[in-house]
Amino acid sequence: MEDKRNNLISLGKTNIMVSRIGIGTLTWGDPAESRTLSSPRIAYGPAGSEKDQSEALEVSLNAGINFIDTAAMYGLGASERMIGKLTRGKNVVIATKFPKYFFITFTRSLPEDLRESLARLQRTTVDLYQVHYPFPWLSIPGMMRLMADAVEKGKVRAVGVSNFSARQMRMAHKILSQYGIPLASNQVEYSLLHRKPETDGVLETCRELGVTLIAYMPLSMGALTGKYDKKNKPEGMRKYLGFYWGKKFQKVLQLVNLLRKIGEKYSKSPGQVALRWLIEQEGVIPIPGVRNGRQAEHNAGVLSFSLDKADRDAIEHASVQWRR
Numbered sequence: 001m002e003d004k005r006n007n008l009i010s011l012g013k014t015n016i017m018v019s020r021i022g023i024g025t026l027t028w029g030d031p032a033e034s035r036t037l038s039s040p041r042i043a044y045g046p047a048g049s050e051k052d053q054s055e056a057l058e059v060s061l062n063a064g065i066n067f068i069d070t071a072a073m074y075g076l077g078a079s080e081r082m083i084g085k086l087t088r089g090k091n092v093v094i095a096t097k098f099p100k101y102f103f104i105t106f107t108r109s110l111p112e113d114l115r116e117s118l119a120r121l122q123r124t125t126v127d128l129y130q131v132h133y134p135f136p137w138l139s140i141p142g143m144m145r146l147m148a149d150a151v152e153k154g155k156v157r158a159v160g161v162s163n164f165s166a167r168q169m170r171m172a173h174k175i176l177s178q179y180g181i182p183l184a185s186n187q188v189e190y191s192l193l194h195r196k197p198e199t200d201g202v203l204e205t206c207r208e209l210g211v212t213l214i215a216y217m218p219l220s221m222g223a224l225t226g227k228y229d230k231k232n233k234p235e236g237m238r239k240y241l242g243f244y245w246g247k248k249f250q251k252v253l254q255l256v257n258l259l260r261k262i263g264e265k266y267s268k269s270p271g272q273v274a275l276r277w278l279i280e281q282e283g284v285i286p287i288p289g290v291r292n293g294r295q296a297e298h299n300a301g302v303l304s305f306s307l308d309k310a311d312r313d314a315i316e317h318a319s320v321q322w323r324r
């Protein structure tokens with residue numbers, strides 16, 4: 001279901017209405033709590049101030065963006081704690097993820113992890129509870145049964161998965177359907193520099209099953225914003241990844257140049273064109289990571305224009321190498 005006037009769309013086949021774009025909060029949390037070895041800090045550099053995070057939230061809410069994505073793993077609870085603090089009493093849709101720890105976790109940990117997430121988020125219900133990764137040591141049917149139990153107890157409104165293949169999604173969908181619960185979403189990497197969901201069956205399966213595809217890293221860790229070049233690379237380990245390295249970076253900059261040229265027509269930036277391209281894919285919601293109010297305002301600007309067919313075709317043609 002879509003409410004075009006208010007830029008809202010339902011999460012899968014649930015009655016939860018979310019904005020066409022969300023907020024990614026991988027880097028959020030109290031900077032004092034940010035451990036030097038936490039994965040968001042290693043990838044992105046230190047967390048921004050609480051004021052920056054609070055402004056990012058306020059600007060987004062004022063622009064009608066109500067969908068916030070976090071995870072127990074982000075800063076080992078730091079992101080959830082900050083979201084809990086900043087959203088107290090506010091009308092938002094919060095998505096979080098199980099588990100908290102990468103390795104030391106079991107299928108049976110899910111109810112206790114959920115209890116801890118709810119405490120950090122200062123809520124009695126999570127709007128969307130997602131399985132973060134299909135770790136081979138966790139049982140998909142077992143986790144879906146525990147998810148169904150959490151829905152029945154009113155602790156979870158909708159169930160999602162993340163980084164699931166088409167086959168794994170079907171398995172989760174089948175178990176949940178035995179309880180009359182729809183699989184609401186699959187959160188996977190999807191951007192102009194990573195169009196694999198179009199070829200590995202995930203996007204097609206999402207559409208067939210009525211599952212929303214939540215697109216993470218929609219700006220390819222900032223590479224698609226056009227603010228980085230060979231002389232000016234970003235903070236954190238991300239600068240060593242393919243987006244920012246060697247021949248691939250050269251190709252990224254060529255694509256960014258095209259996005260910049262197309263964006264001039266609409267008075268939009270390369271990053272806004274990249275996010276708009278995702279929004280215009282049926283059933284896809286991007287969740288760009290935002291660091292401050294300025295970035296939030298900029299990202300909200302993608303709700304106020306649309307690409308014409310010639311521009312969409314040109315973008316798809318120029319990024320076809322990233323479909324593999």
Ligand SMILES: NC(=O)c1ccc[n+]([C@@H]2O[C@H](COP(=O)([O-])OP(=O)(O)OC[C@H]3O[C@@H](n4cnc5c(N)ncnc54)[C@H](OP(=O)(O)O)[C@@H]3O)[C@@H](O)[C@H]2O)c1
Nearest residue numbers: 024025026069162216217218219220221222288289295298
């Ligand atoms: N499920 C999963 O496995 C998984 C994995 C990764 C991420 N995620 C989720 O997806 C979200 C998004 O992914 P991501 O944050 O890793 O990558 P991203 O959205 O592609 O990039 C985010 C980065 O781009 C820069 N940026 C964002 N908006 C901007 C703007 N308007 N102008 C200029 N720069 C801007 C910011 O970094 P700088 O300003 O420092 O450049 C920001 O941290 C995460 O926050 C998280 O919620 C999920």
